[in-house]
Amino acid sequence: ACGEDGDSAKSEKNNASAKDVKLEGSVAIDGSGTVYPLMARLAEEYMINEQENVSVEVSRAGTSAGFKKFLVENGTDFNDASRNIKDEEAADAEKLGIEVKELKVALDGLTFVINKDNDWAAEMTPEELISIFLADSTVENWSDINPDWPNEKIKAMGPNENHGTYEFFYEKILDKQDMDSSVNLQQEYSTLVNLVSEDKNGIAFFGFGYYVNNTDKLNAVAVDFGNGAVEPALDTISEDGAYADFTRPVFTYLNVNHAKEKPQVKDFAIYVMNNINKFAGETGFAPIPETEVKENISFLEGL
Amino acid sequence: MKHLSEKQHIRRTKFRLFLNKFSKSIFMLAAFFGLFFLVVLLSKVVADGIGFINFDFLTGKLSTQPERAGIMGAILGTFWLMLVVAPVTMFLGVGTAIYLEMYAKKGRVLDFIQTNISNLAGVPSIVYGILGMTVFVRAMNLGNVVLAGGLAMSLLILPIVIVASQEAIRSIPFFLSEAAYGLGATKWQTIQRVILPASLPGILTGAILALSRAIGETAPLVVIGIPALLIPFPGGIMDRFTVLPVQIYYWTLDASLVAEYANLAAATIIVLLVALFILNSTAIIIRNKFQRVF
Amino acid sequence: MINQGMTKKDKVNIREMIDQNQRGNSIRRKVEKAIPIFLSLIASISVLTTIGIIWTLLSETVEFFKRVPFLDFFTGTVLKPLSQNPEFGVLPLLMGTVTSSLIALLVAAPIGLMAAIYLSEYASPKVRKVVKPILELLAGVPTIVYGFFAFTFVTPLLREFIPSLQATNILSPGLVMGVMIIPMIASLSEDAMSSVPTAMREGASGLGATKLEVTRKVVIPAALSGIIASFVLGISRAIGETMIVTIASGSTKNFTFDITQSMQTMTAYIVEVTGGDAATGTTVYYSLYAVAMTLFVFTLIMNLLARAVSKRFREEY
Amino acid sequence: MTLLHERRKEKTLSVVRNENWVKPIYETNGLNLWYGTSHALKNIELDINEREVTAIIGPSGCGKSTFLKTLNRMVETATDVTISGNVTFKGNNILGNAMPVEILRSKVGMVFQKPNPFPKSIYENIAFGPRVHGIRNKATLDMIVEESLKKSALWDEVKDRLHKSAYGLSGGQQQRLCIARCLAIDPEVILMDEPTSALDPVSTHKIEELIHDIKNDVTIAIVTHNMQQAARISDRTAFFLNGEVIEEDRTTTIFNTPSDKLTDDYINGRFG
Amino acid sequence: MTLLHERRKEKTLSVVRNENWVKPIYETNGLNLWYGTSHALKNIELDINEREVTAIIGPSGCGKSTFLKTLNRMVETATDVTISGNVTFKGNNILGNAMPVEILRSKVGMVFQKPNPFPKSIYENIAFGPRVHGIRNKATLDMIVEESLKKSALWDEVKDRLHKSAYGLSGGQQQRLCIARCLAIDPEVILMDEPTSALDPVSTHKIEELIHDIKNDVTIAIVTHNMQQAARISDRTAFFLNGEVIEEDRTTTIFNTPSDKLTDDYINGRFG
Ligand SMILES: Nc1ncnc2c1ncn2[C@@H]1O[C@H](COP(=O)(O)OP(=O)(O)OP(=O)(O)O)[C@@H](O)[C@H]1O
Ligand SMILES: Nc1ncnc2c1ncn2[C@@H]1O[C@H](COP(=O)(O)OP(=O)(O)OP(=O)(O)O)[C@@H](O)[C@H]1O
Ligand SMILES: [Mg+2]
Numbered sequence A: 001a002c003g004e005d006g007d008s009a010k011s012e013k014n015n016a017s018a019k020d021v022k023l024e025g026s027v028a029i030d031g032s033g034t035v036y037p038l039m040a041r042l043a044e045e046y047m048i049n050e051q052e053n054v055s056v057e058v059s060r061a062g063t064s065a066g067f068k069k070f071l072v073e074n075g076t077d078f079n080d081a082s083r084n085i086k087d088e089e090a091a092d093a094e095k096l097g098i099e100v101k102e103l104k105v106a107l108d109g110l111t112f113v114i115n116k117d118n119d120w121a122a123e124m125t126p127e128e129l130i131s132i133f134l135a136d137s138t139v140e141n142w143s144d145i146n147p148d149w150p151n152e153k154i155k156a157m158g159p160n161e162n163h164g165t166y167e168f169f170y171e172k173i174l175d176k177q178d179m180d181s182s183v184n185l186q187q188e189y190s191t192l193v194n195l196v197s198e199d200k201n202g203i204a205f206f207g208f209g210y211y212v213n214n215t216d217k218l219n220a221v222a223v224d225f226g227n228g229a230v231e232p233a234l235d236t237i238s239e240d241g242a243y244a245d246f247t248r249p250v251f252t253y254l255n256v257n258h259a260k261e262k263p264q265v266k267d268f269a270i271y272v273m274n275n276i277n278k279f280a281g282e283t284g285f286a287p288i289p290e291t292e293v294k295e296n297i298s299f300l301e302g303l
Numbered sequence B: 001m002k003h004l005s006e007k008q009h010i011r012r013t014k015f016r017l018f019l020n021k022f023s024k025s026i027f028m029l030a031a032f033f034g035l036f037f038l039v040v041l042l043s044k045v046v047a048d049g050i051g052f053i054n055f056d057f058l059t060g061k062l063s064t065q066p067e068r069a070g071i072m073g074a075i076l077g078t079f080w081l082m083l084v085v086a087p088v089t090m091f092l093g094v095g096t097a098i099y100l101e102m103y104a105k106k107g108r109v110l111d112f113i114q115t116n117i118s119n120l121a122g123v124p125s126i127v128y129g130i131l132g133m134t135v136f137v138r139a140m141n142l143g144n145v146v147l148a149g150g151l152a153m154s155l156l157i158l159p160i161v162i163v164a165s166q167e168a169i170r171s172i173p174f175f176l177s178e179a180a181y182g183l184g185a186t187k188w189q190t191i192q193r194v195i196l197p198a199s200l201p202g203i204l205t206g207a208i209l210a211l212s213r214a215i216g217e218t219a220p221l222v223v224i225g226i227p228a229l230l231i232p233f234p235g236g237i238m239d240r241f242t243v244l245p246v247q248i249y250y251w252t253l254d255a256s257l258v259a260e261y262a263n264l265a266a267a268t269i270i271v272l273l274v275a276l277f278i279l280n281s282t283a284i285i286i287r288n289k290f291q292r293v294f
Numbered sequence C: 001m002i003n004q005g006m007t008k009k010d011k012v013n014i015r016e017m018i019d020q021n022q023r024g025n026s027i028r029r030k031v032e033k034a035i036p037i038f039l040s041l042i043a044s045i046s047v048l049t050t051i052g053i054i055w056t057l058l059s060e061t062v063e064f065f066k067r068v069p070f071l072d073f074f075t076g077t078v079l080k081p082l083s084q085n086p087e088f089g090v091l092p093l094l095m096g097t098v099t100s101s102l103i104a105l106l107v108a109a110p111i112g113l114m115a116a117i118y119l120s121e122y123a124s125p126k127v128r129k130v131v132k133p134i135l136e137l138l139a140g141v142p143t144i145v146y147g148f149f150a151f152t153f154v155t156p157l158l159r160e161f162i163p164s165l166q167a168t169n170i171l172s173p174g175l176v177m178g179v180m181i182i183p184m185i186a187s188l189s190e191d192a193m194s195s196v197p198t199a200m201r202e203g204a205s206g207l208g209a210t211k212l213e214v215t216r217k218v219v220i221p222a223a224l225s226g227i228i229a230s231f232v233l234g235i236s237r238a239i240g241e242t243m244i245v246t247i248a249s250g251s252t253k254n255f256t257f258d259i260t261q262s263m264q265t266m267t268a269y270i271v272e273v274t275g276g277d278a279a280t281g282t283t284v285y286y287s288l289y290a291v292a293m294t295l296f297v298f299t300l301i302m303n304l305l306a307r308a309v310s311k312r313f314r315e316e317y
Numbered sequence D, E: 001m002t003l004l005h006e007r008r009k010e011k012t013l014s015v016v017r018n019e020n021w022v023k024p025i026y027e028t029n030g031l032n033l034w035y036g037t038s039h040a041l042k043n044i045e046l047d048i049n050e051r052e053v054t055a056i057i058g059p060s061g062c063g064k065s066t067f068l069k070t071l072n073r074m075v076e077t078a079t080d081v082t083i084s085g086n087v088t089f090k091g092n093n094i095l096g097n098a099m100p101v102e103i104l105r106s107k108v109g110m111v112f113q114k115p116n117p118f119p120k121s122i123y124e125n126i127a128f129g130p131r132v133h134g135i136r137n138k139a140t141l142d143m144i145v146e147e148s149l150k151k152s153a154l155w156d157e158v159k160d161r162l163h164k165s166a167y168g169l170s171g172g173q174q175q176r177l178c179i180a181r182c183l184a185i186d187p188e189v190i191l192m193d194e195p196t197s198a199l200d201p202v203s204t205h206k207i208e209e210l211i212h213d214i215k216n217d218v219t220i221a222i223v224t225h226n227m228q229q230a231a232r233i234s235d236r237t238a239f240f241l242n243g244e245v246i247e248e249d250r251t252t253t254i255f256n257t258p259s260d261k262l263t264d265d266y267i268n269g270r271f272g
């Protein structure tokens, strides 16, 4: 549905570093709702400071839904993802002749949030958290986890299957064991925020960004990975930090064919990599190592 | 009254009168309930949003930063959308109405078309969104541009315009047509010179009300696909766009990301309601001004 | 020759001119013939629209039922479209749709009817002139505004009284939808009542009946089918309503009778699945059309019903 | 008929005018009526005598119906009506709030130009008035229905289909049904607004006979555009023009020796 | 008046009846008309003579308007109308497709019961007919407007506000405007359906005078419910009842020595 103005601006040979070249056309981005705030921010800065005639359009249907729009003819230029591309998706890309480049953009901490009035579950172990969401576990009420906790039903929630966050949770945290069918899955993160903020027994998981923006409504569960409880925070979320076990990289996937055809796509990709660590923090993400940034930039400039 | 003593009669009448008065106040309350609700709704929206309305907000570009965000893009998107919807629906709507009222023979075919139109009026707007997405965006490969959205929206309000135009045409007393026919005017001359001029206020009123419906519609456009972040202003009907109600929708959802978005949504609602109020008042003024000259 | 003042010669000219014009008039006659054909083509657009809708929905719905058995769809109480082991039962959506519409009707039918009675039988034209446009204004408020209002105002308010109410629930959008369709019911019922001939009212009040008695014993019975039709149309409108439920009822596919819970309606499901722009080819994508088809048939039946009912009423007097 | 006796017993308090033994049941003094700013009735001074038939004639739009509807205050259902002056019914001013209209109308029936039965059965049509005024007893209602239909000479025609819709009746029958509906609440006056103008000659004749039959019990005021009809059935005739009463007198006088040129012109069809 | 001469010149082919020198412009033979299944005109045999005024009288619903509207085929605008029989206008059958209705109607004007000016200016009302028939020249139109208004005795009253809305005129003026509008296309016949029944005495009188003035140029057929009016203005009178012509004769004969009892009854107001 998108991206049909590719033919307007052209050519593979036009690889002038675009700083002082006026570019136009559009860049279509869809995918992860987790990554959306970061990408939207970058897109906006790009349009204000770099190329005001380029229209960067950012949507957020969710990682999986986004891939379905990315991996079609005339698909989107970028797909944000809060998980790695799956083998089937990669196979689809190959079938369509789409060359895909994975660009890691930031690190996100999977955050479990609870109601402000929940004073018992401020700290939990990963096993306890997992038991809440597992289909075959005996945990129904808080007291099933800890007899001191209230004998009330836990209201577990999370983003639905459209979202990479769901799949990350299902594959990496639950290790592909069935999720309990009573878990309330929602399309919109805003709905989750509201549900938990108004339900004393609510608990939900999503990206750290949606928590930091709502610290007045929600509390985060500090997770005890074995060395004491760790709050998710920008300095604990990292590949080797204290919150590493629940840390995941988030990506944007680039359609390399489009980047070669449309200078504005390539230019925006380079801009993203150059500025990614500048905006990660304020949108609730931890930065990625500079070496990875450099690698990606040199790849992009070589196109 | 026979079979009833005067005293009984008067006592009973008093009770009946009381009952009548009492129900009247209940009915009145019901009628004014709408007013009450409107006031509550408006005060909530105004309280949330009025502080965020200023020149920069009205003329600025969209942004992820609440203090920078403006809705000119959505205003222009709405404008371009209407620029497609208004002529398309007027042309199709009035043409259909003339055909149905003046030419179509009474019978099955007319009944069928008429039933069809009233059913179309009842088809949920989101179904038009799916139609638009499938036919205009995909099959005709227009993409999610103003034209595609406008065509879907035109089909959505077409039944309203048709019915309003039919009513306007029907309300022209037959004696006016009779006068024209009696002078030897042909059917088309009668339509052109007598019926259309006389029914124009009615048609316009209906069309404006239908347009204001289109301005507020969200669901079909959400289905057709409007990017959550689209900063450049649309400059024509082949551009991608966002509109006021969709912007309200996104901001309402994103309020969990940035709390002020809720206020921006409220501020945008105020703008939308003001626009609708102006349109509706225009319609009412036209209606009252030209009401029943005959 | 024309400006020579008015002589009898001029008078003859009029007739002659007219006769002459009529003789050389084949173009006008052709136009006259072509116009109905042209207009009938325009009128056929509305029929084409219906065909387009049915064709669009049907072709993809057929594809859906190749993948999901018909019976599973209509009897399944579990809807997990995106899960690893997806299930496509439409009943949770039907439940959400029917529940919210019934709540709406429960609000709108009595209030709308009473408002209609007031406007048609009691109000002075001056009051009517003020109140009717206000009601129309209420009908003109975009549904997204109602959604915003339900979510940010009505739900929190209701939670004061019903603590178990969830942040997203079917009750609040149902109530607000009710308010939204009040004007529709009021105005259609009022039309039905005011089309009861005044002679009928005069007949009754001439016998000493009070307004209430005239309304109850003469006007409402005579307008009954119109009033019922307005209710049916109101429900139909509520069934098709999208944004209010999307915003205020969340996307939980609950199969429950508990109105304090979040439920999803058919319309909200469509919005969720399209999620900005749906991708083709998957079962989920086709389910969108199956649900839309169900929705379409649902409202179609309602509209035909309303039409049948109100037709009966038009034949009365 | 107890009520009749009661009426006869009432002492003739108001001034006896014109003839002996006839006293006005309605007295109108300086009656003016405006629809908005249009002056529809101008300074009307016209009495309706008890147990007489008063005909009101005049060209279209002269205010005949308006005057008639003032007598049971039905005129007030129109919007923006202003009334001044006095109309008394049996000595009581009806224009103030002293008497609820519902009571007044239970004593003053009205028959309209177009028959207006309710979309109910014949029985329900007749029983409507008594029911409204609180008569519930089935036997009483049955009796009232029969009696009223008999008085209006309709009983034989409809007694086998009392519970069928009134819409199955012919126009003339419907009009007699409407008269029967009035009679069912035993009114003292019946106002008739061109009751035969939509009817065929035979039905017209039947209604005229009916008027003749009931006029001993009920006072009748009838608007008609048919001068011969006025001449045939009425005791007194009032000629309206442009909202004014031009002349009012015994019917024979009006038709034979009218004192006003306009009356003469109208009666002899020189306009209208 | 060349046209007049021409008309006179036409050989009197059709049978000359009743009187010498008068020939029918319309001849009706065995005319039957149904609205759906209701038989509204039954076997009508009635001619309209050139340059005479023919009055059509009869009670409500007897088919007067229907007959009149058959003469310019306006009756066909109603739905589901079936016509059989012959109606010839100047020797040509008008019921077939031989003559387009537009041409017929340009020669046969029509005036209705309720004045029906267009919601346009006085000038535009009169100019409507000529314009429709292709006359565009401003000077010609001006002339036609003035002439028509003069003929209908309206010129002096409206010449200063030709471009004001016709709705500002009184009812009587509007009706004369409608007659002027007909005259503007110089018709040979004008059909009038109760043209004065909604008017006051003075306006009625003016219209009657107008009819008298133009009857030398134009044939007039007029429906009226006012028998005295028929007597005053018409040369011949036809009495309709229940879709049939009961009697048709010279007006003086009809009113003084009707040969049918029904005619007598109607004229003397025994029904209707
Ligand atoms: N509801 C109303 N609102 C405004 N004007 C009215 C109303 N009813 C009647 N009139 C006007 O008041 C005048 C008198 O009307 P009324 O109906 O009393 O006449 P009428 O003598 O009964 O005429 P007709 O013979 O046509 O029935 C007329 O000019 C009429 O237009
Ligand atoms: N368009 C129509 N459709 C069906 N029936 C009609 C139509 N027009 C008239 N009629 C019927 O045909 C009959 C003759 O009607 P018409 O109008 O010719 O009577 P009329 O003599 O002009 O009466 P009036 O004096 O009331 O004008 C009536 O019974 C009428 O109900
Ligand atoms: Mg009247």
Ligand SMILES: [Mg+2]
Residues within 6 Å of the ligand: E064, E065, E066, E193
């Ligand atoms: Mg007629």
Ligand SMILES: O=P([O-])([O-])[O-]
Residues within 6 Å of the ligand: A031, A032, A033, A034, A035, A061, A062, A063, A064, A081, A082, A159, A162, A163, A164, A165, A166
């Ligand atoms: O919205 P997601 O990041 O969970 O795909």
